[in-house]
Amino acid sequence: MDWFTEFLPRTPERLSIWIGVICTLAIYSLLYRENPFYRFFEHMYIGLAAGYSLGPLFVDIIYRYWIEPIWVQGYWAWAFVVPYGMYLYFIFSERYGWISRIVIGTLIGASAGLFFQEFSSRYLPQLNSTLKRPLWISSANPDITGWDVFVNFLFIAILISVLTYFTFSYEQRGVIKRTAILGRWFLMIGLGAIFGNTVMARMALLIGRIYYLLNDWLMIRIGGG
Amino acid sequence: MTPLTHLIAQSIWRLPETLSKDQRYLYASLIVLGAFVLVLGLIPVLQTLPPRGRRAVIVTVTFLAGLFFAAEFFLPVDWRSIFPKDDPTRNFLTPAIQPAQNVLQIIGALALGLGTYGLVRLHLRNVVQKRTQWGYSVVLLVAFVTMATFSIWNTLAEKELVKKTPFVERGFSILFDFTLVQLDAAMFSLIAFYIFSAAYRAFRIRSVEASILMFTAMVVMIGVVPLGAYISYTLLGLPQGPAPADADLWTRILHSAGLPTIANWVLTTLNAPVQRAIEFGVGIGGLAMAIRLWLSLERGVT
Amino acid sequence: MQPQTIWQRMLSIDRRLLYLLLFVNIVAFLVAPIRMTASISPPVQKFYDEIEKLKPGDLVMISSNWSASTLAENQPQLEAVLNHLMRKGVRFTFISIEAQSRDISYRLAERVTSAAGYKYGEQWAHFGFVPNLTVAIKGMVNDLPSTIKQDVRGTPIEKLPVLHGVKSLRDYQMVIDVTPSNTVPVWISYSPKELRILYCPTSVMAAEAYTYLDSGQIKGMITGAKGAQEYEQLLGIRGLGAPFANAISFSHVLIIIFILLGNFAMLMQRRYERREV
Numbered sequence A: 001m002d003w004f005t006e007f008l009p010r011t012p013e014r015l016s017i018w019i020g021v022i023c024t025l026a027i028y029s030l031l032y033r034e035n036p037f038y039r040f041f042e043h044m045y046i047g048l049a050a051g052y053s054l055g056p057l058f059v060d061i062i063y064r065y066w067i068e069p070i071w072v073q074g075y076w077a078w079a080f081v082v083p084y085g086m087y088l089y090f091i092f093s094e095r096y097g098w099i100s101r102i103v104i105g106t107l108i109g110a111s112a113g114l115f116f117q118e119f120s121s122r123y124l125p126q127l128n129s130t131l132k133r134p135l136w137i138s139s140a141n142p143d144i145t146g147w148d149v150f151v152n153f154l155f156i157a158i159l160i161s162v163l164t165y166f167t168f169s170y171e172q173r174g175v176i177k178r179t180a181i182l183g184r185w186f187l188m189i190g191l192g193a194i195f196g197n198t199v200m201a202r203m204a205l206l207i208g209r210i211y212y213l214l215n216d217w218l219m220i221r222i223g224g225g
Numbered sequence B: 001m002t003p004l005t006h007l008i009a010q011s012i013w014r015l016p017e018t019l020s021k022d023q024r025y026l027y028a029s030l031i032v033l034g035a036f037v038l039v040l041g042l043i044p045v046l047q048t049l050p051p052r053g054r055r056a057v058i059v060t061v062t063f064l065a066g067l068f069f070a071a072e073f074f075l076p077v078d079w080r081s082i083f084p085k086d087d088p089t090r091n092f093l094t095p096a097i098q099p100a101q102n103v104l105q106i107i108g109a110l111a112l113g114l115g116t117y118g119l120v121r122l123h124l125r126n127v128v129q130k131r132t133q134w135g136y137s138v139v140l141l142v143a144f145v146t147m148a149t150f151s152i153w154n155t156l157a158e159k160e161l162v163k164k165t166p167f168v169e170r171g172f173s174i175l176f177d178f179t180l181v182q183l184d185a186a187m188f189s190l191i192a193f194y195i196f197s198a199a200y201r202a203f204r205i206r207s208v209e210a211s212i213l214m215f216t217a218m219v220v221m222i223g224v225v226p227l228g229a230y231i232s233y234t235l236l237g238l239p240q241g242p243a244p245a246d247a248d249l250w251t252r253i254l255h256s257a258g259l260p261t262i263a264n265w266v267l268t269t270l271n272a273p274v275q276r277a278i279e280f281g282v283g284i285g286g287l288a289m290a291i292r293l294w295l296s297l298e299r300g301v302t
Numbered sequence C: 001m002q003p004q005t006i007w008q009r010m011l012s013i014d015r016r017l018l019y020l021l022l023f024v025n026i027v028a029f030l031v032a033p034i035r036m037t038a039s040i041s042p043p044v045q046k047f048y049d050e051i052e053k054l055k056p057g058d059l060v061m062i063s064s065n066w067s068a069s070t071l072a073e074n075q076p077q078l079e080a081v082l083n084h085l086m087r088k089g090v091r092f093t094f095i096s097i098e099a100q101s102r103d104i105s106y107r108l109a110e111r112v113t114s115a116a117g118y119k120y121g122e123q124w125a126h127f128g129f130v131p132n133l134t135v136a137i138k139g140m141v142n143d144l145p146s147t148i149k150q151d152v153r154g155t156p157i158e159k160l161p162v163l164h165g166v167k168s169l170r171d172y173q174m175v176i177d178v179t180p181s182n183t184v185p186v187w188i189s190y191s192p193k194e195l196r197i198l199y200c201p202t203s204v205m206a207a208e209a210y211t212y213l214d215s216g217q218i219k220g221m222i223t224g225a226k227g228a229q230e231y232e233q234l235l236g237i238r239g240l241g242a243p244f245a246n247a248i249s250f251s252h253v254l255i256i257i258f259i260l261l262g263n264f265a266m267l268m269q270r271r272y273e274r275r276e277v
Helices: A004-009 A013-031 A036-072 A076-092 A097-132 A144-165 A174-219 B003-008 B023-048 B051-074 B092-128 B134-158 B164-203 B208-223 B226-235 B249-255 B258-294 C006-011 C015-031 C042-052 C068-087 C098-118 C133-142 C144-148 C184-190 C205-215 C222-234 C241-276
Strands: C057-065 C092-098 C124-128 C174-179 C196-201
Touching: A013 A036, A013 A174, A013 B164, A036 B023, A036 B092, A036 B164, A036 C098, A036 C124, A076 A097, A076 B023, A076 B051, A076 C133, A076 C196, A076 C222, A097 A144, A097 B051, A097 B092, A097 B226, A097 B258, A097 C133, A097 C184, A097 C205, A144 A174, A144 B258, A174 B003, A174 B208, A174 B258, A174 C068, A174 C222, A174 C241, B003 B092, B051 B092, B051 B258, B092 B134, B092 C133, B134 C184, B164 C015, B164 C098, B164 C196, B164 C241, B208 B226, B208 B258, B208 C241, B226 B258, B226 C098, B258 C205, C006 C241, C015 C092, C015 C241, C042 C068, C042 C196, C042 C222, C057 C068, C057 C098, C068 C098, C068 C174, C068 C196, C068 C222, C068 C241, C092 C098, C098 C124, C098 C222, C133 C144, C133 C184, C144 C241, C184 C196, C184 C205, C196 C205, C222 C241
Parallel strands: C057 C092, C057 C174, C092 C124, C174 C196
Antiparallel strands: none
């Protein structure tokens, strides 16, 4: 009986947990079939998510980077940024829609300009690391074993064959075609690894939810370790 | 000091410090009002441009925004005497990164707000025009307004700009911790059910490719979880960890036959080069795309 | 109507039955008192070793970009990592590029740090939410206080004791990216080269990151909830990772069995149809 009295939503803490459980079960009711209960909570979810984002957007960004610098510190030139950004909101207008593209152009231009740095510090070190792999045993790298040399050859062979598969500039024939087929098989290993990990992630999310139902709501204590 | 740092540090950018608080608020408000009038007042002027002129404005803005970041990255840090020699990590454009970052954060926030604006606009229309199932739109709007109020209030209270009352704290906690977080977690956990059902109904081994994919997935799925370690090291009694340096071939094989070791080998030796090949493809494609976007060669975007 | 074969019936099983089966499987293996020890994978071991190398007072940036949708994957990771950082006595600051993760990580860190007696402002701080991570990193490399300006509590960055003397991201020793989205390439691309990057992705993102591990662009990785279990094991603490990883194991077994069953039923049905013809 103790468990049951504790289980009921009689304190604010328990009531909060019950609210969370009702939300969860409402969403799960979709698994049985589409129903008004689910639709209600689905719309509530979208409304809450959209409403919540205004807090961080307004306070963390607009207050921090616009209101405080102008009104508190007196940097008046910032005043022009928000009206300029507001051009974005003309996107819904048929007549003035093109004006929003000026601001979109600013964002796109900036990310395109930034990409050069990304290219040099994200992709080039990977090329460097590939080219630096030792392919024979020598006095220059005494720690390298025969197995390491094999693994390095395999690494480069896989890389080249997959890149061959990605090459569409000319018709693939003969050796190139066979390399490309091999590349496709290796690509499947990569995709298999991604698939296995994806299943693991999705299961973890469901387990997290079931843990909440069991541990927090039904108070079945599930220990770790 | 570089010319740009010098320019940014000028006192003309700041209202005089001799002003009282009220005067500063008044002047700042007037300037913001003026900025709105000026910037929004530009619209009728821009509207008189012919289509080619409009495109020229967009192309120029896009190019200049890209040029700033590209030049800041490409220009050498120590080139002729106008560039600073005291700090090897900057060139003469680097000080302008600060204002540029603030501008982009503000525009980014306004762009995110655009999504919210579109959503609210759509559902307000549903309600006003009493479209089918408009009741759900009312639910959405009520949830939106309630949460927006509590969220802004709570975030302001965190910064001690408004008073934090137990009502706000409790209300925000119920809406955020016990409703939004729970709904979000539940919504995304649904995918687990669908992935299970889809794996059973649609994952068919009909080709070499599908067999390789499934075999790899299985090795990874069992090898990386504790069950793989349990099967290998407890049930089968395989030795754990790397083999000793002087071990014979059989011992070495036994040491590398555990499922976790195999799964890790698949991930690091077979999977890594595949991911790198994908990265190279994405990198080259991304660079080409960045140049096309920067120079407005990509139609339909700018 | 032609009578259905057993294989056809197997293939057209009600999906709700499958859902129920998965649900029951997970409930059973969460509640069952089976606890298997994990084998520590090399990326997790490297992650641990990198944090072990930190000295008390070193500064770490935690980029926490996850929302409730990946709570079960990222929460055990972040809790385990925070425990380790506090054990080493290092200072840390948070930044989020996702609005929801701002509050989730702030609330979680407040709970975990107050339990360990870590003081806000002196040993850790939260920089709040920024929508554009790329320019934020570039700004922080150039001048951190004027990029971030103030923390979530509205205190100017210059007045936070935890950031005393910090001018740039270069003054940090490490970045830890706890994320369900593609943010680690941004850190790799724009942060200073000497900054060590550690990665806590959801499992979905993990396979793709092995190329960065190989090139040394990231120094260690904790893969989802199962990686968190390995980390908890290294730290000798009890967290959410262990029960989650056990239940994950058996849900994988269930899925593998059903993939094989589905293929077997399809094969048998085809043989039956060929015989009929």
